Amino acid sequence: MELIKFGADNLENLVAQDPSRLNRLPFGAVLVDASGKIMKYNNAEGEITGRKPEEVVGKNFFTDVAPCTRGHLFQGKFQEGVTKGQVNTMFEYVFDHNMAPAKVRVHMKSASVKDGVWIFVKRV
Numbered sequence: 341m342e343l344i345k346f347g348a349d350n351l352e353n354l355v356a357q358d359p360s361r362l363n364r365l366p367f368g369a370v371l372v373d374a375s376g377k378i379m380k381y382n383n384a385e386g387e388i389t390g391r392k393p394e395e396v397v398g399k400n401f402f403t404d405v406a407p408c409t410r411g412h413l414f415q416g417k418f419q420e421g422v423t424k425g426q427v428n429t430m431f432e433y434v435f436d437h438n439m440a441p442a443k444v445r446v447h448m449k450s451a452s453v454k455d456g457v458w459i460f461v462k463r464v
Contacts, residue, residue: 346462347430352449355458368444368461374422374453376402376415385461388442389435401459408436418448418457426450427457432464 344354346367355361355369362369368385372378378401381393389406396405402415409415414433421427427450435442447460 346445346460347447351447351460352451352458356451356455365460367463368459370401370459370461371456372401372418372459373456376400376418378405379456388444388461388463406435409433414446418459421448421450421457422453425453427453435461 344351344361344365348354355365362380362382363384365382365384368388369380369382370378370385371380378397378399381391381396383393385391386393391405399405402410402418413431417429417431418427421429427448429449430445430447433444433446435444443464445462445464447462448457449460450457
């Protein structure tokens with residue numbers, strides 16, 4: 341069994357090298373483009389939010405799926421990283437849009453923004 345640690349330095353590269361790892365991750369993973377459109381959404385994230393991956397891929401993460409993330413604490417950090425061309429930040433947050441509040445640790449990370457930004461989510 342492969343152990344992939346939340347917050348690992350090369351996590352975004354591990355998933356890119358082997359896409360089958362996406363649904364084997366023990367925590368949520370969402371890949372968004374620079375505008376926030378969801379390109380990938382794993383099953384663990386679906387379990388956290390109660391949303392099926394096939395229902396959210398193609399939608400905007402910040403406006404359609406998790407509007408509770410709009411604001412400086414989440415979307416603002418994302419936009420700052422997109423402007424700089426690279427994102428790497430970790431923080432705690434509470435998801436509460438159309439679900440029971442869930443306290444999580446978020447790790448936003450990109451190898452480069454042009455390839456998308458990973459939003460990794462782990463319940464705390």
